[in-house]
Amino acid sequence: MSDTPDAQERIAELRAAIIRHDRLYHVENAPEISDAEYDRMLSELDELEQDHPDLVTETSPTQRVGAKAVSDLEKVDHVSPMLSLRAVREEDEIAAFFDRLRDETGAAVVLAEPKFDGLSVEVVYQGGRFLRASTRGDGQTGEEISHTMRTIRALPLRLDRAADPPEHLAVRGEAILPNPAFQRLNKARVQRGEEPFANPRNAAAGLLRRHDPSAAEDTRLAVTFYDATGIDTDAAPTQGDLLDRLAALGLPVMGARKRCETAAEAAAFHDAQAGLRDDFEFEIDGIVLKLDRRDTRAALGTRSRSPRWAIAWKFAPRTGETRITDIVVGVGRTGALTPVALLDPVDVGGVTVARATLHTIEEVHRKDLRVGDTVRIERAGDVIPEVAERVPKPGVERSDPFEMPERCPSCGAKVERHGPRAYCPAGIACPAQVTARLVHYGSRQAMDIDGLGEKTAAQLVARGLVEDVADLYDLTVDEIVRLDGVAETSATALVDAIHHRQQVPLDRFLVALGIRHAGHDVARRLARAFGTLEALRAASTTDIAEIEGIGPETAESVAAFLAEARNAGVIDRILAAGVSPQPLQRESDALEGKSFVLTGALENWTRAEATEEIERRGGRVTSRVSGQTDFVVVGSDPGSKRDEAQEAGVEMLDEAGFRQMLD
Structure with missing residues (x-):
């Protein structure tokens, strides 16, 4: 090993060279050496500094990387x-x-x-x-x-x-x-x-x-x-x-x-x-x-x-037309693989759009969409961005046609095909599916766990803290506070929210489980027909298919999900954590056939609680004002749904009027 004066000289030489090459590469876009040579220089500097810790300075290029995480942003x-x-x-x-x-x-x-x-x-x-x-x-x-x-x-x-x-x-x-x-x-x-x-x-x-x-x-x-x-x-x-x-x-x-x-x-x-x-x-x-x-x-x-x-x-915003920079495949909570177009950000109706779903591979082929194509974007129903069509550009060479992958991009499992759809069969072994299941489990229409959003869910899965939804009930404040962007107050609130809803209506619990083909309507029919979770778990495919409004494909999906060993184990652990699905208590048929939309914050009910009150009286809650909407319940800071109700002539209820109707 060189003596200290020689090491000091070499360290100074390497630092100066690395700083110069950083500027050439990252500022002037004019690199003079290969990445391999740069890495070799940085590695040599790191080794010298480890051998001579007294020569390490805060401004050395080695001190950029490996910095410690901070507990909060001051x-x-x-x-x-x-x-x-x-x-x-x-x-x-x-x-x-x-x-x-x-x-x-x-x-x-x-x-x-x-x-x-x-x-x-x-x-x-x-x-x-x-x-x-x-x-x-x-x-x-x-x-x-x-x-x-x-x-x-x-x-x-x-x-x-x-x-x-x-x-x-x-x-x-x-x-x-x-x-x-x-x-x-x-x-x-x-x-x-x-x-x-x-x-x-x-x-x-x-x-x-x-x-x-x-x-x-x-x-x-x-x-x-x-x-x-x-x-x-x-x-x-x-x-x-x-x-x-x-x-x-x-x-x-x-x-x-x-x-x-x-x-x-x-x-x-x-x-x-x-x-x-x-x-x-x-x-x-x-x-x-x-x-x-x-x-x-x-x-x-x-x-x-x-x-x-x-x-x-x-500049005038980019509107309507943009370029597909890539086509990637997203994995949903049920394992469904969906092609997604990543776009140069474009303004569509005042909203910046950077992605658009392509639905299925058949849709991609029908519209002949490829990476690099110029396309026209629309927002379906003024909400969901979609690629309406390709805009031909004569003389521009196009990329190869897009095909769905043979393996899941999240976990690598071999993809299964069911008609036009592709699925990852890995279930809870697939990180993307687990992340999506966590978000769905905590959503308002399910367990209503405030604070369990995509960013938090993804970190819980990536750091190995959660492998399935039952693991949520084992989380501690100390574990959650180590996530990016989560302070101790937020971590405590999330743990409290997870354990808050111990008693939950059976239909919401079924929705939370994320069973394929079992949305809100199917979950409600199942809850009313079987009464308890135990009775539903004991039912056969034939028993489920006999319920009015539930077809054979849905019945098979529900029965298979509940019978699958891993799913059954997750459900048992959730129940052991204190969650108790409750039979639907239908107080009356007073709101039978009536459709409600909720907008704004109510003082005495959460969105989930207000929905339960309506459903217990035979009514139903939808997310959008339409010709079939009977009432719009308006809380504080309402959104555009109040204006839509006024334009459509739909009767609006304030919180006092809503309570009077329930009573």
Whole structure:
């Protein structure tokens, strides 16, 4: 082993080289060495530092990875307020902006820059060393995300000393996720049974706000800076000078820029950037125009939340048409495999859409949909996004036709075919199915366990804490609090919610089990016909098929599910945990044939409890206002269903009126 002086020299040499290659790869997109050579250098540095722990520094490239998880995100006060920008979309508003600058300052020279669509962050350096990073939050206070920001290789942990960094420096920018990494992340989420992120900005926020930084380490998260506190106007008189100064310090400053003296020049830059939008590796949603002379900005001042010397000119949203970036297969709670199109995010009716179900392989083939195709998106019933059709692009070479996989993308089990559908037979051995079953089990129409959403369920399964729904009843607060984004208060509330509903109507318990073909209506018919869970478990397929409204396929599915040994064991463990399915107590036929819709929060009932009250009197609850709806029960903060009821002339009940009807 080399002596300490030699080791110290080699460590310094490796650190400088790695930092340089980080910048070439992550900021300038101009790598000079292979990944293998980079990994070799990082490994050599790590070994040297392990042999000489006294030479390890916080700014070493080895300290980016393997950071410890934090228990909670602390609140951090910003060095100065982080303001937002007023956003406009019309060119006449830009012309008015130039006129105002000219009237109030005597000149209207602005610097135009791309507007990256990411998570706004503040990074603070002390003595040239990385001190902390935080989210924008409310503009005054944000959440500290130093542990995850350190994993971004484009972010220097030590500023370039040759550029004479200020003693105190706070830089503002956007943490951004490359589009390819965004699509890979969404592909993995769909295959795990989770909802994909709506756009790269949401994905970046989700990664950086996690307690455990390991997930952020595995992506190509980047950051670009555009402003700073701590560099005075003598050192950087203009916005262009400021960006050059930040770059000299080693901070990433990405994108084109242009000095503009007229609205027409700004419009030309806006149109040029919009035309290149689909070619950029990162998502941009417009341009930003800032008064170039920094010393005249103070005279213009700020509004309550935005500066008067800057404005964001947004691009027109992508609407209707978009591109299929990938077709992946999601696994549902019953094992059904569904092809899903991942899309370049597109605005459809005011909602950003990044995925659309393709239903079955026959549907994919009928519409001839392939990766890379341009398609038109519609929202079925103004809710569920669907691919309406392919938009032919003459001269564009298409990819190969999509086919369903032979093995489950979640667990690797050999896929079974049943007509147009494909299924994973692994059941509770399939992580995606278990995750979906947990979410369904805790949903409002089932056991109504508040706090058991997709993110929590996926983590419970991924960390081996839950293998089936019965394992929920063994969870402790100490186990749950170690999940990302879960504080002790939330963990305690979840444990309480799991054990709260011990006595549950039999039909809801059957719905919670997630039996294929056994939805709410079938579960209610079964509960009324057999009375108790014990009687239903003892029934044969023939017994079940004799119930009015239940066909042979459904009867076979119910009987097989209850008889299967693993399912029976799960049910027994749930019952042993204290859950007691109750026979339906139908008090009367007073609401027989009446259909209800619930909207808003009721003071004296949860959604599940109000539904039970209606069903015990013979009524039924649906999720959508239609021509068959008799009443809409309106609580506080109602949604659009109240407006739909008014338009359709459906009778509405407040909470007092609802109670009177029940009485």
